Structures are given as structure tokens and as C-alpha cells.
Amino acid sequence: MNITEVTTVTPAVVAAFERLIPQLSSSNPPPTEEELTLIAESEASILLLAEEDGVIYGSLTLVLFRIPTGVRAWIEDVVVDDAARGKGVGRLLNEAALDRAREAGATTVDLTSRPSREAANRLYKRIGFEQRSTNVYRYSF
Numbered sequence: 001m002n003i004t005e006v007t008t009v010t011p012a013v014v015a016a017f018e019r020l021i022p023q024l025s026s027s028n029p030p031p032t033e034e035e036l037t038l039i040a041e042s043e044a045s046i047l048l049l050a051e052e053d054g055v056i057y058g059s060l061t062l063v064l065f066r067i068p069t070g071v072r073a074w075i076e077d078v079v080v081d082d083a084a085r086g087k088g089v090g091r092l093l094n095e096a097a098l099d100r101a102r103e104a105g106a107t108t109v110d111l112t113s114r115p116s117r118e119a120a121n122r123l124y125k126r127i128g129f130e131q132r133s134t135n136v137y138r139y140s141f
């Protein structure tokens, strides 16, 4: 399994997100080619794919930004195709993201995961993410 960074959004990449995003979110539609290109071209985001023999099995987006207290990073939209789960693909994606965050000078990497996402929560803890005691707020438009 290879973890690669999307630099060019091909039809295969668009098709992969059409297949993967419904497995992550029922409330958000898959990204369009234009939206994927914005993510891939942005200096603030790295779009990672897990692929083997031309088949895309999963994705993760690493978000990087500088604030007064340092370079920070978020991991978002982690998803592995249902048929490929439990084989370490999610771990590989996260480890690749952590490597890139470290290289970019990030001091921390944050993520959130609903408690009901049992596989995800277990995976993050196994990798070394520690649960923080903080209040997570959201303002919805």
C-alpha cells in the first residue's frame, strides 16, 4: 500500500471521493473536481491517498497553519473503504500525515472523533494520540 499526496486531480481521484465520502459523512456531498483541486493546490492542506495498483483505498486531509503560538496541524476526513478496513490502511495514512506535520514544523496535531466511531477512536489512541480535556465548540451557519 502506498501513501501518496494528490498533486493532480484525475478522474480516478474524483471517483474515489464519490465512493469514499458517503462512507464518512451522510450530510456532506463528495467534493467536485474543482474543490479537490483547491485542496490539493492549497499550501494549507495536504490531500493524502492510500493506493495500490491504481486502486484508491482511503484518504486523509492534513491541514497546516501558523498561529501566534506556533505551527499547528489538524487531521480531517479520514476514511478507508469498507472493503479494505482492519488491514492497517488507516494507520498508514495517519502516520504519513504525522510525518508531514513534523516536517512542516508543527508542534501538535489535533483531531476530533465522535465516541460512536469506535474503530477510529481505537486507532488514534493506538497511534499515540492522547485524549485532551477541552471543550469543543461549533458555530453552525
Ligand SMILES: CC(C)(COP(=O)(O)OP(=O)(O)OC[C@H]1O[C@@H](n2cnc3c(N)ncnc32)[C@H](O)[C@@H]1OP(=O)(O)O)[C@@H](O)C(=O)NCCC(=O)NCCS
Residues within 6 Å of the ligand: 023, 024, 077, 078, 079, 080, 081, 084, 085, 086, 087, 088, 089, 090, 091, 092, 112, 113, 114, 117, 118, 119, 120, 122, 123, 126
Ligand atoms: C476509522 C477508519 C479510517 C480506520 O481505517 P482502517 O484501515 O480500518 O484502520 P486500521 O486497520 O489501521 O486500524 C483499525 C483499528 O480499529 C480496529 N477496529 C476495526 N473495526 C473496529 C470496530 N468495529 N470496533 C472497534 N475497533 C475496530 C482494528 O482492530 C484496528 O485496531 P488495532 O490496530 O488495535 O487492531 C475506518 O474504519 C473508516 O473509514 N471508518 C469510517 C469513517 C470514519 O469513522 N473515519 C474517522 C473519522 S474521525
